[in-house]
Amino acid sequence: MKNKVARSLLSVFLVLGILFTTTSRIKAQDKLEVKTTFYPVYFLAQQIAGDLANVSMLLDANQDPHNYEISASDVADVQKADLFIYQDDEMEFFVQDLLGVVNPETTYVLEATADLSLLAGAAEDEDDHDHDHDHSHAYDPHTWLDPSFYAQQAENVLNAFVSLDEANAEVYQQNYQALIDELNALNEEYKAALENRSDRRFVVQHAAFGYIAHAYDLEQVSIAGLSTSQEPSAKEIATMQDFVIKNNVEIIYVDPSSNSAIAETVAQANNAELRPLRTLESVSSDELAQGVDYFDVMRDNLIELSR
Ligand SMILES: [Zn+2]
Structure with a gap:
């Protein structure tokens, strides 16, 4: 009898223990964990997520996204993220190494330029065979410097957030719209200033x-x-x-x-x-x-x- 009580108490503790761990895990996951590569994609994610996500960058400010090489801790960081956003296959070449070790079931991977029509790369590439660069530059990946292109990327980022966290779709949509309005204003400023x-x-x-x-x-x-x-x-x-x-x-x-x-x-x-x-x-x-x-x-x- 005593044993039985002890055993039921034990199972109550076990159940409570499991409940407790589950609850704390849900709490920890309240905010989406979002890993981005470098500033232009970081800014998009941060603007659209607002307070709903922890957004961070893989690269430090002094690191060059064209030539960066991943570390073991980068792999772990990206594997832990709910969402991983990078700019373009022709920008951060190191991402190819990452994608092989990221589980798409647990980490949503977004190429921010997906479905955009990029400008062709520089023609000067044709006559520089003596250079030691092993990347193709069929397309120019620096889209963010045109506010209109950047706005299209923002829509890709919005869609990723909404599909991961539909409950907050309205907030993401509002944040996105505020960003688009400011990008449109910036575009008008550029037009007016550079026209003449x-x-x-x-x-x-x-x-x-x-x-x-x-x-x-x-x-x-x-x-x-x-x-x-x-x-x-x-x-x-x-x-x-x-x-x-x-x-x-x-x-x-x-x-x-x-x-x-x-x-x-x-x-x-x-x-x-x-x-x-x-x-x-x-x-x-x-x-x-x-x-x-x-x-x-x-x-x-x-x-x-x-x-
Ligand atoms: Zn560049």
């Missing part, structure tokens, strides 16, 4: 701004290629020096987080000024803490492009 730019060409170090050129009828002339790993040859640098002299180029744009040595060499040929134009491939943790976001950087870029 007399020189339709702008010279950059890294060819990340093709979508801005495409959207606002400008022409991007780049010293290096679509990927930051493509270094120009001596011959290409000399060609660029001729170009800046012949066209009296007065400004060369460089992202402040990248090495500007080559751009400086080209600029010196015509005493051109190096000015900042940010790819948004990295936003520092200081800036994040200060609340600097996509819109701030895009508006800074617009001031630079309006010079």
